[in-house]
Amino acid sequence: MSPAPQPLPLLTQMPPQEPVSSCAAPEAYGDPQAQPFVLGEEATPAGPVPRVGGELSRADRRGSLRVRLGFGRHDYKVVPGLYALNHPGPNSPVLVSANYKLSFDHLRQAARDLDAWLLVLDTKGINVWCAAGKGTMGTAELAARVGSSGLERVVEHRRLIVPQLAAPGVAAHTVKKLCGFSVTFGPVRAGDLPAFLAAGLRADPAMRRVSFPLAARALLVPVELTQALRTYLWLLPLLLLLAGLGGLVGGSGFWAGLAGPGLRAVGAMLLALVAGAVASPVLLPWLPGRAFSLKGLWPGLAGAALLWALWPVSFDAELAAWCLAVPALSSFLAMNFTGASTYTSLSGVKKEMRRAVPLQIAATALGLGLWIYALLAG
């Protein structure tokens, strides 16, 4: 059953110049020439344009590694504007990019054998897909950037090649109306650009589809892990402290509590983290169920089984607590991977959350209650 068609927004109207969002102050960018990856200048009728190459330097690679590990992802930017890749001329293609440096580096590396213009939009340092969803990689910014870069004096043609994943934000027909350039959506993956250009701006269907292969999921794991650690690390000292206090109250003493249930708690939490933020993303296609919260349950249950197998005594309230909490936490962490995945929808996420979050909270709360009971019972 589908909802009735709703009145459609008039996309043909002139959008506001800035995406209407007041949460970020206008960005002040420095001199594009001063960026370490700029090799020189390319003279154009619209003035000199910074020139870059397609080889990534050691500093570029270090930067990529750093953001892939989840550090400083929100401050990895390129100064927006026009760049020359190698030695383009008035008939060279114009490739549009976000100003997230990882996207920019990815593009110039993929197109390293081409002479092209790179038009870098101000997406506040956010990648193409997210920026298109937010509207910063959008119609208004693209048209404005075409104007401010003097592109119509630099090239003789009137064509922009925009990554397909920017299409949620870029309305091709409106761009044409606003600045006279027509938009051709390039392939989803920058790596397909040379083939796309060689084929006369034709993408075969495979170039138009997003996929989510193992390598892509594995690349996201470090970010997931750092993110989860950053958000939940404070829980570990808290659990240790609680275990110590429980030892005091229960009679075994602070240090015995800390070394016993405390360390076991840390171990169980790390197990939940690995199950939810590492095993679930990596094993995604093989885990039963469609909902991510369900997929995350299985590694969590495996973690609980492992805990049971390693447990010093046969079964007690403390173990029962973790058998509840570990799968629940794993399910929750796996659900958070919807954001990094390439095929989830907002309606779907909301639906699965309505069902899963109450259960996750109930299981965790019950587990916590059992754990505290076990501590006090000594």
Next chain:
Amino acid sequence: MPGLQYLKNVASLSANPELCVGCGLCVEVCPQGVLELRDKRVVVARRDACMECGACMTNCPAQALWVEAGVGCAQAVINSALGRKGNGCCCVAEPRAAQQGLQTNLEAAPPRKSSGCC
């Protein structure tokens, strides 16, 4: 490898073939292969694959498509439920129809709520 498919019967996508002019741009921009042209009219061929990105709606010159566009991100849903900002996630949790409403009528449109990193 088993295919990855998200929940069934949730996508808010709807198409109005009456308005369609058959330009095919929606088919081109859809990253999930949801739409097809049959007899020069748009057809929703694989509804359950729709990720509600809104690319088709944004690029349809005839306004023949509608979807409650947004990003399928649990963290963003949590962030916006908690009214939290400045978190590491860069998704917008609120349906984009509201944001695009802004482009139509600045006064009447509700303020756009975004969550996550901006």
